Amino acid sequence: MPDAPEDDYVDHPIRSYVRTGGRARPTHRLTPATLLIGHTSPRATSVGRQEREVLSQCRGVISMAEMAAHLGQPVSVLAVIASDMIDAGLIGVRPDSDTAAGPSRETLQKVLHALNHL
Amino acid sequence: MLSTTSDGNHYLAPTVVESVKILVVGSFGVGKTTLIGSVSEIEPLRTEETITQASEGIDELEATPKKTTTTVAMDFGRITLTDEIALYLFGTPGQRRFWDLWSGLAEGAAGALVLVDTRRLADSFEVLDQLETRTSLPFVVAINQFPDAPSYEPDQIRTALDLDDETPIVVCNAKNRNACVRALATLVRHALKTR
Numbered sequence A: 001m002p003d004a005p006e007d008d009y010v011d012h013p014i015r016s017y018v019r020t021g022g023r024a025r026p027t028h029r030l031t032p033a034t035l036l037i038g039h040t041s042p043r044a045t046s047v048g049r050q051e052r053e054v055l056s057q058c059r060g061v062i063s064m065a066e067m068a069a070h071l072g073q074p075v076s077v078l079a080v081i082a083s084d085m086i087d088a089g090l091i092g093v094r095p096d097s098d099t100a101a102g103p104s105r106e107t108l109q110k111v112l113h114a115l116n117h118l
Numbered sequence B: 001m002l003s004t005t006s007d008g009n010h011y012l013a014p015t016v017v018e019s020v021k022i023l024v025v026g027s028f029g030v031g032k033t034t035l036i037g038s039v040s041e042i043e044p045l046r047t048e049e050t051i052t053q054a055s056e057g058i059d060e061l062e063a064t065p066k067k068t069t070t071t072v073a074m075d076f077g078r079i080t081l082t083d084e085i086a087l088y089l090f091g092t093p094g095q096r097r098f099w100d101l102w103s104g105l106a107e108g109a110a111g112a113l114v115l116v117d118t119r120r121l122a123d124s125f126e127v128l129d130q131l132e133t134r135t136s137l138p139f140v141v142a143i144n145q146f147p148d149a150p151s152y153e154p155d156q157i158r159t160a161l162d163l164d165d166e167t168p169i170v171v172c173n174a175k176n177r178n179a180c181v182r183a184l185a186t187l188v189r190h191a192l193k194t195r
């Protein structure tokens, strides 16, 4: 890939900046296909409205793209909020979801097998 | 506004630990959203990003370079393929000016399904060009056969689109689930060959 990962989804930095209280880019690689998961007992912290909205969508395993669509926000904006929430221990990610290296051969074989039997 | 769905499909199964994505690219109106809807287990969803970029010319009042703001929508769907793996299909317009937006999507993707309308073959040149020059993604060309479209032999399409001999070409019908699933399987088989 010619572009560095930090260029992803930050194409309207000004709007993101305003909506996310000053932070313009996420520290985690959170793509539309990244799977988020709520912790069963999130650390007790007082959270703001945006964080509460995210938590309300995190009662199971859900992709960034789905959450963004449900919340009516661009993925780029959600990525900044969710990234901070991961750092704060409020939500987690499935580490094997949408890795930068792409799916393994073994995973692709499973995908093909499943498609052939749909 | 929260859309609280009670259809039980809001979340993936808790056993899902891995996601794989495929890009569905093609020029406007070629059938991307239709294809995604045909195979997705959820109603296709949409997110939007705003891109601001310099455009041609000078703003006459401000005497500064003009900027245009474009909203780019991305439609997507998902299929839970095994207890552990969910497949995501992302539909994006593949044109050059949207590259910033879909470059992030391309990273880590299993491959791209390029939908082509034979009535407007030239519209696909730019999309194919972007894929070939800016990514190393394996891709398959899927002819979305509209009823009133001329039908060509795959070899004619290969020549017209200047495709490698290795690039699979399949005839598809974006409205038909089985045809779409077969096209996706062809892509994954091709991806396995190229690595």
Ligand SMILES: Nc1nc2c(ncn2[C@@H]2O[C@H](COP(=O)(O)OP(=O)(O)OP(=O)(O)O)[C@@H](O)[C@H]2O)c(=O)[nH]1
Pocket: B026, B027, B028, B029, B030, B031, B032, B033, B034, B035, B091, B093, B144, B145, B146, B147, B172, B173, B174, B175
């Ligand atoms: N008959 C027929 N019509 C189709 C087929 N695929 C798409 N259409 C129609 O073509 C139109 C455009 O399809 P979409 O799926 O919206 O295309 P798209 O690529 O998502 O379009 P944009 O997102 O606007 O770029 C719709 O009216 C579809 O109903 C097909 O395989 N057969």
Ligand SMILES: [Mg+2]
Pocket: B032, B033, B034, B075, B091
């Ligand atoms: Mg569409």
